Amino acid sequence: MRILITTEQYYPVQSGVSTVVTSIAEELASLGYDISVATGFLNRTVLEHNGVKIIEFKVNGGFGNYYRGETQKYIDFMLQSDFDIIINECVQTWTTDLILKYLPQIKGKKFLHSHGFSLLSYKTKNPWAYIKSKFYYQTLHIYLKEYAHIFLLHENTVETPYLKRYKIEQFSYLPNGVNREFIRDKRKHRDNNGYLLNISNYFPMKNQEFLLEAFYISKTKLKLILIGSSVLKDYLNYLKSLKMKFDKEYGFKEVEFLLDVSREETLKYLQNATLFLHSSKLEVFPMVILEAMAKGIPYICTKVGNVETLHGGVSVDNRAEMALSIDNILKNEEYYNRVVLEGVASMEEEYNWQKIVQNLIQKIGLVQ
Template structure:
């Protein structure tokens, strides 16, 4: 037990065994704090497929939030947090935080921290203008979330600290403009395995990789069509294959398979593999030995998978989402044509390729190590 404080209570909508970006960050931060001697309690959503309470790597996980009994969740959190404890609410726009906002003044503890993983993107993009439905949806959601954050503003004063992902992130900019809060910045990080040396494979084929759960919002179809176009436009390109890695097969993955079959009719060189249910160590190995990382997501804040590609020195080509444009180590594109062009440019220019690889790896090694992020979070209540 760390003598500096009581336990650390974290409320979140996602945690182990889930593997989305926020869950991954939650897990490595809690693991790091636990290794420093802190007692950690994570309170998250109930799940019929998982036990109510368990210990995971020494961390107590309680799946106490049930949407049909919100008052029980509120009371559980209030009873769990003692006067010497640290309370960390993960994310806004989620009931595990929202239900506690009006109770913050009644929760007596050492520090209350709001850890914001981005917020609603209020700015308009070309996708919002695509059709009438998108326009009306954008108007409605902007109004809804403006009202929501007006409510949040009434309670924000009860937090001792606000943590944001990046100084250019939507959350940082919005909180500074509307609440006058600069906040602490703790960027996402990569697991230590990504910084380990890569074993050279002499006879391995050169391939591009896209790692993301299969879904329309993840933009894998853009990646697939861009890769196919790049092969057509650059017959001598060194890439032999495109590999997609997702958590599980679903309808969208099968749609991608159909698109691949159609595209292959026009170019028999096109070689695409769809993988799912791949073990974590195998996924890391696939990324380490890839030549290029492709990312077509339509909505992200600070994608951990981009951090991971930088850490292993694999250049990325990404859609212009979240704060990715501020990262070295890759190229930012819009749409199929730009991505296809970028694939050809970087694979045909050794200097560009190696510069991007080195820049991304150096940045990740300097600024995206988990131990540094754990220390930065701990420093908030030690200050």
């Protein structure tokens, strides 16, 4: 059984989508399936990782401008491919958008794993992307009917009413998760010391200014560490200037801004954190929250995506609420430890890749 997964982001890229797709591909490979991944060019020295073959294409650009580079090479590859199963990851990405109109001509049983119709719910400030998204979603439903099945991350995504509106019934829900080995022993408790942590790229959409001010408003004496792997629009320097402003306004607090930290080192920071803060403006099913839950780190997060349905933390509406939640969870050890256990138990029961991929296998109807 030969399976092709198409994704704009794949290992070693550090992002939520990359982590999810890499985990699914490697879990399928570990079960004996022949897995290939078509993805963006990173000049990888080895085009196989943990049993997954990697096929690179030099395609640049994004939904907000236009796709350029080896676009025709990628289209030709898909038209000439002979895989039994094809899984397209995400819409609004070149790996899916470039082949939508060719889906009837591409061999194999085709599936879409959606990670959110972001521009259907969020009004971008990019005028071209905004206009393009209006036309895009007016016609997308025509192409979606070519998929044998569509996987959404959870019931409350904007995709659900969209699909129902156009009478597309072949969809179900496939949550994000972590590997079972990633989940800590739920019997262990964590001391209330160390540091507060945020892991997000330094993008305005990730909104670190929100959690930064909440941290300053709170009474905690612990330091705050922020880790990002890339920067957009000089946002990191903006955050550093805010830190100096808040030092004058609220009193000095220790804050570290880290950039280009390896995945291994990032996980060490997560493992030893006391509390995880996340203040993104837009998420569907944030992987960083799941990873914090799995490591037994309580989270405080803005009300994005499905965070309100998760266990192991608190969701908030504003900076004052986040500051108050920081103080409440750190001062009450019994409450802290209860939240830790709830998060870890939830990961073991619902959000581990072994269980999730078994569900995927059943839905796709894979037979070895």
